[in-house]
Amino acid sequence: MKKEDLDFFHSWFRNYVKPYYTGNDDVKLNLRLKEEHIHRVCRSIVELGKDLGLVEYKLQTAEIIALFHDIGRFEQLRRYKTLNDRCSINHAELSVEVVKETNVLERLEEEERAVILKSIRYHNAYKLPENELPDFLLYTKLLRDADKIDIWFIVADYYEKRQLHPNTALEFDLPDEPDCSSAIIDDIMNCRCTCRADIKTYNDMKLFQLSWIFDINFPASFHYIQEHNYIDKIINTLPDTSGVKKVRNHLNSYIDRNIKDNHTSRVLR
Numbered sequence: 001m002k003k004e005d006l007d008f009f010h011s012w013f014r015n016y017v018k019p020y021y022t023g024n025d026d027v028k029l030n031l032r033l034k035e036e037h038i039h040r041v042c043r044s045i046v047e048l049g050k051d052l053g054l055v056e057y058k059l060q061t062a063e064i065i066a067l068f069h070d071i072g073r074f075e076q077l078r079r080y081k082t083l084n085d086r087c088s089i090n091h092a093e094l095s096v097e098v099v100k101e102t103n104v105l106e107r108l109e110e111e112e113r114a115v116i117l118k119s120i121r122y123h124n125a126y127k128l129p130e131n132e133l134p135d136f137l138l139y140t141k142l143l144r145d146a147d148k149i150d151i152w153f154i155v156a157d158y159y160e161k162r163q164l165h166p167n168t169a170l171e172f173d174l175p176d177e178p179d180c181s182s183a184i185i186d187d188i189m190n191c192r193c194t195c196r197a198d199i200k201t202y203n204d205m206k207l208f209q210l211s212w213i214f215d216i217n218f219p220a221s222f223h224y225i226q227e228h229n230y231i232d233k234i235i236n237t238l239p240d241t242s243g244v245k246k247v248r249n250h251l252n253s254y255i256d257r258n259i260k261d262n263h264t265s266r267v268l269r
């Protein structure tokens with residue numbers, strides 16, 4: 001991978017998405033939301049990679065993975081008019097399909113293509129497979145962190161200002177009821193990511209997104225999350241129940257602990 005490959009992929013991507021901008025304003029808004037998300041994930045995956053001291057070649061590969069990780073979203077919106085995988089298609093698999101069908105990675109070596117496609121495929125999986133090649137695990141973990149950080153950025157702002165511009169695509173048609181599922185609260189209190197299938201209400205969706213903290217991999221991600229206060233911002237839009245209070249304390253101390261542990265291990269190194 002060379003710098004000119006990176007430029008080629010970015011310009012290819014810009015041309016790929018252009019024809020999708022048809023239809024009503026809501027569709028265009030969600031296309032733009034996804035396109036901007038992809039570009040921010042590209043920037044943040046590079047930042048996380050730099051914090052790990054990755055060499056230029058690996059930073060470029062990570063950036064390409066980020067650039068194509070959600071490319072299937074455009075086709076998903078066109079075909080199914082939704083971003084909800086549960087009632088359409090797994091968008092990570094669709095992204096792999098688009099990358100393969102368009103042959104966009106043709107100029108790369110077979111080995112590079114394989115790791116890029118596999119990282120895209122697993123970016124939204126509940127769990128990563130074990131005993132895999134270190135490069136695949138590194139890129140996929142970087143992508144999963146960068147992706148989650150940006151989704152928190154989007155939803156924290158959206159939940160705060162939702163009354164002004166409701167967007168059904170971000171709410172997945174879930175009922176806006178005051179309930180928070182005790183099974184999801186239980187998952188969080190036991191440091192587990194929640195399964196999508198357990199989401200019953202709009203509040204459950206917020207808790208589900210909060211539970212992603214247990215899948216965060218890198219110290220720089222924890223720092224970024226704390227600095228931007230995403231967790232508290234999302235929790236502030238949940239009902240002020242004792243369960244939610246417990247969740248707030250638990251998540252904040254989990255983040256503190258991860259930051260402190262990393263600081264200690266850096267000092268000891």
Ligand SMILES: [Fe+2]
Pocket residue numbers: 069070091092123124147
């Ligand atoms: Fe995605």
